[in-house]
Amino acid sequence: MLRHYRASRHEHEVPDTPRIDAASRKQMLDEAVLSFMVKDCQPLSIVESEGFRELIQALQPSYVLPTRKTIKQMLAKKYEEERERVKKEVQQAVAITFGNLWTSKWAGRPKTP
Secondary structure (H helix, E strand, O other): OHHHHHHHHHHOOOOOOOOOOHHHHHHHHHHHHHHHHHHOOOOHHHHHOHHHHHHHHHHOOOOOOOOHHHHHHHHHHHHHHHHHHHHHHHHHHHHHHHHHHHHHHHHOOOOOO
16 A cells, blocks of 8 residues: 555656755755845844744745854855956956957047158
């Protein structure tokens, strides 16, 4: 009977659905909380808020929210990653922009005899 139950449970699963392990799921949810906090300008203390904790518990009972300290570390890491990304973009944009400015500046000058 148990074998029949297990077999019938597997029939309803979608075969191409990727399985996410607990650690990956935790990381994904931690990053979602961090993203929410950054996008909506929420304070770090929201992870200690009773109402927010109840909401998260209702949505995902097995999920344990990161502490304020952990969120602070995650935020610092994300800030450095974004800073480096933007820095690289600006370096590339400046090189292109200066090239265009240089060409434009000399293209419009009258030729001297």
